[in-house]
Amino acid sequence: MIKKILLTILLFLTISVLSFFILNLNNKINLLKKENLNFQTNLKNLKKQIDDYKSRDEYKINKKLEEEIKNIEKTYDQAAKTYEKLVDVKNLSKDTKKLDADFAEILNLLSKRNYVSAEASLKQLEKNILNEKQKISSSFQIPKNVQESNNPPSSGYSRQLVKTDVGDFLVDIVAADLSSTRVIVDTASDSDCKKDCPALPLADYISRNGGYAGINASYFCPADYPSCADKKNSFDTLLMNKNKVYFNSENNVYSQVPAVIFLGNSVRFVRQSLEWGRDTSVDGVLAMQPLLVFEKNIVFGGDNEIKHGVKGNRSFVANRGSTVYIGVVFNANLAESAKVLKALDLDNALNLDNGGSTALWYGGYKVGPGRNIPNAIVFVKK
Numbered sequence: 427m428i429k430k431i432l433l434t435i436l437l438f439l440t441i442s443v444l445s446f447f448i449l450n451l452n453n454k455i456n457l458l459k460k461e462n463l464n465f466q467t468n469l470k471n472l473k474k475q476i477d478d479y480k481s482r483d484e485y486k487i488n489k490k491l492e493e494e495i496k497n498i499e500k501t502y503d504q505a506a507k508t509y510e511k512l513v514d515v516k517n518l519s520k521d522t523k524k525l526d527a528d529f530a531e532i533l534n535l536l537s538k539r540n541y542v543s544a545e546a547s548l549k550q551l552e553k554n555i556l557n558e559k560q561k562i563s564s565s566f567q568i569p570k571n572v573q574e575s576n577n578p579p580s581s582g583y584s585r586q587l588v589k590t591d592v593g594d595f596l597v598d599i600v601a602a603d604l605s606s607t608r609v610i611v612d613t614a615s616d617s618d619c620k621k622d623c624p625a626l627p628l629a630d631y632i633s634r635n636g637g638y639a640g641i642n643a644s645y646f647c648p649a650d651y652p653s654c655a656d657k658k659n660s661f662d663t664l665l666m667n668k669n670k671v672y673f674n675s676e677n678n679v680y681s682q683v684p685a686v687i688f689l690g691n692s693v694r695f696v697r698q699s700l701e702w703g704r705d706t707s708v709d710g711v712l713a714m715q716p717l718l719v720f721e722k723n724i725v726f727g728g729d730n731e732i733k734h735g736v737k738g739n740r741s742f743v744a745n746r747g748s749t750v751y752i753g754v755v756f757n758a759n760l761a762e763s764a765k766v767l768k769a770l771d772l773d774n775a776l777n778l779d780n781g782g783s784t785a786l787w788y789g790g791y792k793v794g795p796g797r798n799i800p801n802a803i804v805f806v807k808k
Contacts, residue, residue: 504545505544506651506653512526515562531547563737568595590765590768590769591765593762599770600792602752604750606808608806609803609804610709610804620660623660625646625800627785628641628791629787635668635804638807639787639804642783642802644712662677663712666710666711672711679700683698683699683714684713684716685702686714692748695774697717712801714779715777716760717776721773727764739758741779744773746773750805
C-alpha cells in the first residue's frame with residue numbers, strides 16, 4: 427500500500443515538473459517569435475533607411491565621385507604607359523610631331539573629363555606608335571661598306587655584318603682579353619637607392635675609372651617615365667660595384683634573374699642569381715635578363731613580353747673563353763639577338779638594358795650617348 431502511495435506521489439511530481447518545463451518552453455518560443463517579428467520589422471526599417479539614403483543627393487554625388495575617380499585612375503594609368511612608349515619612339519626618331527600633337531589632344535580630353543574619347547584616342551595613339559616603330563625598323567639599312575664576318579674580334583672594336591638563318595644583322599662589338607683587362611661594374615650611387623637616384627652619362631663612368639671601353643648595364647626606372655616618378659633611376663637587381671658594395675642584396679637572395687660575374691682572369695655566367703653568394707674578391711657582379719646564350723646554346727627563343735618582340739638596338743655582354751665582349755645588335759628583337767650571338771660562336775651572352783639607354787663606348791661613343799644611367803660595365807687596362 428505504501429509503495430503504491432509513493433509511486434503516485436512520484437508520478438504527480440514528474441507531471442508537475444514536466445508541466446513547468448513545457449510552460450517555460452512555450453514562453454521562450456513565444457518570446458523568440460516576438461523577437462523574430464521585431465527583427466524582421468527592424469530589418470525592413472533598415473532597408474527602407476538604406477533605400478532612402480541612396481535616393482538622397484549626397485549619396486548620388488559620392489557614387490558619381492567614386493566612378494569619376496576610377497575613370498581618372500584608369501585613364502591616367504593608360505596615358506602614362508602610352509607616354510612611355512612615346513618616349514621610346516622619340517629616342518629612335520626625330521619626326522614625332524604628329525604623335526606629340528595626338529598626345530597633347532588626349533591631355534586636353536582628360537582635362538575636360540571626356541574619358542571615353544580619351545581612352546579611344548589612347549588606343550589609336552598606341553597603334554600609331556607601333557606603326558612608327560615598324561616604319562623605323564623597315565627603313566633601317568646596313569651600310570654597304572661594313573665587313574661581313576661571323577667571327578668576333580680578338581681584341582678592340584669591330585663593326586661587322588653577321589649572317590644568321592633569320593637574316594643579316596649589323597653588330598658593334600668590343601673584345602677584351604682578361605689577361606690584360608679588368609672588367610668592373612660602376613654605379614652612380616654609393617649604396618642601395620630606391621628613389622631620386624643619381625645617374626651619369628656612360629662617358630663619365632669611362633673617364634672617372636680611366637677606362638677605354640664600356641656599355642650601359644642593368645634595367646632601371648628612367649626619370650622621364652611617369653610610372654617612375656617615385657623611384658627615379660632606381661634598379662632592383664643584384665649588383666656588386668667596383669667598391670665591393672653589393673646592391674639590392676636582400677631582395678635577391680632567391681632571385682631567378684641571371685647574372686655575370688667577373689672573376690679577374692675569367693668570367694662566369696649563372697642562370698639564376700641565387701646560385702651566387704656575396705663574394706667580394708671578384709671584380710664585379712651584374713644581374714640582368716634574359717640570358718640569351720648559355721654554354722654555347724641559345725636559351726631564349728622569345729616570350730610574351732611585348733618589348734622583347736619589337737625590333738630595336740640590343741646591348742649585350744658575352745664571353746668566349748677568357749675574352750669578354752660588349753656590344754650592340756642593331757634592329758633586332760631579343761630572339762634574333764640571341765641568334766646573332768650564337769652565330770658569333772660565343773659561349774655565353776646576357777641581354778642588357780636597351781632603348782633610350784643604349785650606349786657603347788670605345789675611344790668615343792660608337793652608339794649613344796643615350797640617357798643618363800645608374801650603372802655601367804667598364805673595361806680598364808690592368
